[in-house]
């Protein structure tokens with residue numbers, strides 16, 4: 119019998135994505151625009167794993183009951199934003215012990231000098247001078263473990279996290295140079311618009327959920343009136359001209375509002391500015407407030423529905439942890455073998 123001499127090609131593996139948010143506060147418009155919003159499109163093209171990064175959160179003191187509550191709220195918010203648990207792996211970081219295990223190994227392949235250069239460490243140790251703990255210092259190593267465990271090809275993050283992606287690549291390259299091709303070298307994926315949303319009160323600083331001044335950030339859980347009020351009292355300048363000048367720090371407040379408006383209306387900051395030519399800051403701020411509220415409204419309606427269903431959320435994070443373990447354990451075993459541990 120003649121056999122056909124055709125090669126059967128294995129289907130190409132879809133590229134993999136890993137990302138996450140810390141439940142260290144209520145999620146801001148910055149986290150949404152710079153990260154979560156973009157995951158929704160990416161889930162169609164990539165194999166995605168998104169986690170609630172609770173282990174990272176404890177690098178800064180948290181109230182335990184609050185952290186637990188916010189972790190589940192974050193899961194509900196992911197889903198409300200359009201992340202589909204049928205398409206993506208959704209899990210709680212601490213449910214997969216491989217993260218801590220790989221982080222330990224990678225700690226031994228990371229230099230103190232590299233970690234000392236990290237901007238986030240410098241910023242956070244200045245803000246939490248009474249608690250400069252070792253976890254805060256080695257945060258980027260845990261983040262490298264998060265990414266490398268899943269052999270992620272891409273990591274969608276905001277601009278503030280790009281330095282951590284760079285160190286992750288350095289650690290992975292160093293490990294691969296010693297032991298062969300163990301890790302996929304990941305690329306950071308930045309959004310075109312809104313990769314860094316700034317504080318409404320100090321527009322040269324990024325919007326942060328742990329900002330002690332709540333007027334500086336818009337929480338995705340804020341009352342709609344509060345959102346409008348915060349936008350209307352955003353710091354701008356006295357020039358009175360609505361123009362997008364990203365290089366000009368004196369326009370940081372207006373640039374930021376233009377970026378937010380652009381994302382919420384699927385436009386770009388220059389076009390938005392053209393539309394408001396000759397108008398005052400008051401009218402512009404009202405329009406931004408309306409766009410933000412209308413963008414958040416459907417997410418909040420979904421969120422309110424999902425957060426009530428605790429059994430559904432539990433099913434998702436349990437199932438997610440199982441799937442996450444399956445992928446991560448393969449990488450961890452390989453790493454353990456390479457460094458010389460006795461693997462059963």
Ligand code: AQP
Nearest residue numbers: 140142148149152153275276313314315325326327328
């Ligand atoms: N202001 C921002 N603009 C755009 N993207 C942002 N991200 C954070 N802030 C902005 C992106 O959101 C994702 C999740 O961030 P995270 O919670 O893991 O940590 P973070 O970057 O430290 O965020 P915060 O809000 O500033 O948290 P705290 O106050 O706890 O430190 C990341 O992709 C991040 O880039």
